[in-house]
Amino acid sequence: MLDLGVGGGRTTLHFAKWVREYVGTDYDPDLVAACRSRFSGYPLPLKFEVCDARQMPLFQDQSFDFILFSYNGLDYGTHEERVEILKEVRRIGKPGGFFCFSSHNLNACADYFDWGRLLSPNPALALQTARRLARRFLYNRHLNAKTFRNSDYILFDLGRRTYFIRPRAQVAELEKDFFNVRAFGLVSGRELAAEELERTADAWIYYLCQFR
Ligand SMILES: C[S@@+](CC[C@H](N)C(=O)[O-])C[C@H]1O[C@@H](n2cnc3c(N)ncnc32)[C@H](O)[C@@H]1O
Incomplete structure (x- = not known):
């Protein structure tokens, strides 16, 4: 598993125990150092690396079964930077593997x-x-x-430039390059049907899709 934009390791606590190999990355070296220190006594070997998700030469093509970019980490760049990140994610994801991320809802x-x-x-x-x-x-x-x-x-x-996208548009974008694209509401936690994508006003939406 690759945990992109791992921050302080909040998600490490939930996922690391379930996967064969866990790698967390962030472009902020202080956060990577904090994760290394926080999980130094963890019973399984975990890796934390400084890496910008726009360019991830650290990883070979088709390296990961599961890539996560949680808590809207993808929303703090321009549209072009987001396209670059999604391209890199597709390069290092294994066909059939999963990509999950959340993004602010323009609705x-x-x-x-x-x-x-x-x-x-x-x-x-x-x-x-x-x-x-x-x-x-x-x-x-x-x-x-x-x-x-x-x-x-x-x-x-919002005090920081933040990318907001309509869920319908995000799903349509993902469908060009991934398959089995699904969206989940923040409030209900449940999968949103196609007609709900238009009207959901949840602050952000979780997306789950698979690599081709
Ligand atoms: C809102 S925090 C989420 C932290 C953690 N994933 C969580 O769920 O608690 C977003 C994180 O993404 C990182 N981030 C944003 N853009 C990034 C990029 N292009 N490459 C690597 N990390 C990035 C930030 O440094 C920050 O730690």
Whole structure:
């Protein structure tokens, strides 16, 4: 298994015990050092490597049965960088193996682009409303409701530039290069049917697909 963008090793705890060989990577050397130290006494040999997911020369073609990029780690680059990462992931994944990742849901951004949802009359939500107004009009003033409605993906600044994509568009993209593409809701944890992809407003969605 390859755990991309392993961060502080949150997912290592859940997955390492189930796989024959576990490799965690991150482009932040401090996080890789923290994982090495955290899991130094682990009863199985685990590997942690510094590696940018855009270029992974460390790994040969078709090396992994399972590749995970959890907690929206894929969302912190441009569209072009995301395409590069997905290409590398396909190169090092074994045919028939699995790729799982999560990504922010553009449907959920409706709260920022619809005045009725943006301005809550409830005083208890004043702080949330103020935060949303700041995000919408200070950090993302180049985006308007029409762009939001007509886009399959946008880069939205939440304090950090973040990639948001419509689940329907993400599934369609994955279907070009992977097979058995499935999407799972964050709130219910259950698989979403094709018609639910249009309307789900979960903050992010988990995708699972297989390498050709
Ligand atoms: C939100 S954290 C998730 C950490 C961990 N996977 C988890 O689920 O708790 C995203 C991680 O992805 C890493 N990351 C983002 N883009 C990356 C890239 N291009 N290559 C390698 N790591 C990356 C970040 O450094 C960060 O540690």
